[in-house]
Amino acid sequence: MGRVKAIPVLVNGQEGYDIRVTDPQATVQDYLDAVNYFIDTAKCYRTRKPGTDSCFGCDLCCQERIPVTLIDVLNLAEGDFEKFVGQMLHVYVEGRVVDITMGLDESGRCRYLDSSRGICGNYGKRPLVCQTFICCPSTRNANKLREEIINAGEDELVRKWFEIKTTDNNLIIHEGVLAAPDIRDYRRTPFAGAASYEQLKLKDVCTPRLWNRIT
Numbered sequence: 001m002g003r004v005k006a007i008p009v010l011v012n013g014q015e016g017y018d019i020r021v022t023d024p025q026a027t028v029q030d031y032l033d034a035v036n037y038f039i040d041t042a043k044c045y046r047t048r049k050p051g052t053d054s055c056f057g058c059d060l061c062c063q064e065r066i067p068v069t070l071i072d073v074l075n076l077a078e079g080d081f082e083k084f085v086g087q088m089l090h091v092y093v094e095g096r097v098v099d100i101t102m103g104l105d106e107s108g109r110c111r112y113l114d115s116s117r118g119i120c121g122n123y124g125k126r127p128l129v130c131q132t133f134i135c136c137p138s139t140r141n142a143n144k145l146r147e148e149i150i151n152a153g154e155d156e157l158v159r160k161w162f163e164i165k166t167t168d169n170n171l172i173i174h175e176g177v178l179a180a181p182d183i184r185d186y187r188r189t190p191f192a193g194a195a196s197y198e199q200l201k202l203k204d205v206c207t208p209r210l211w212n213r214i215t
Ligand code: SF4
Pocket: 046, 047, 048, 049, 054, 055, 056, 058, 059, 060, 061, 133, 134, 135, 136
């Protein structure tokens, strides 16, 4: 029995999902397992691809902004964090705001996408945002949970990014507009010190209000 469940529900009359947590010790990995299981097995209404029960062969959500968390990057970088940030991610800084996302190729698609087959070329390690996105309706609680985890993971990635520098001692910035980032804008999050989603308790990344609503 999983500690987190993605439950089929009707949202505005269409088949979607809600999230329930059944064990206070549940981890972010439990949440990922639940959503992955739902995507693989449940019938839901795919708003971008109506009339199908599978994402297979569709790459519509692999060609837009793809935010990443610190743990995603640790999973993907295979030990060379700095090189991965420089070559595979896109760091955009506008004023004090830092936005780190997956880098896209010239056609605007994720660099991991196998375009000839419309499938992810790194499926087992794909970021949390990819694992938890399905274009079906979802409840306010399910959306909020996903948002809170992603926001915390993004902020911790930015904190880590401040630690790495180019050979001429600059921050790695691929695109900037009046860039003036300041680490004081990014508070430590529960992602700090966690090397995997198994190590991250769901309760720690949720606001108390949301936690009460999903347990
Ligand atoms: S979730 Fe993404 S891959 Fe799946 S049907 Fe929707 S747009 Fe396509």
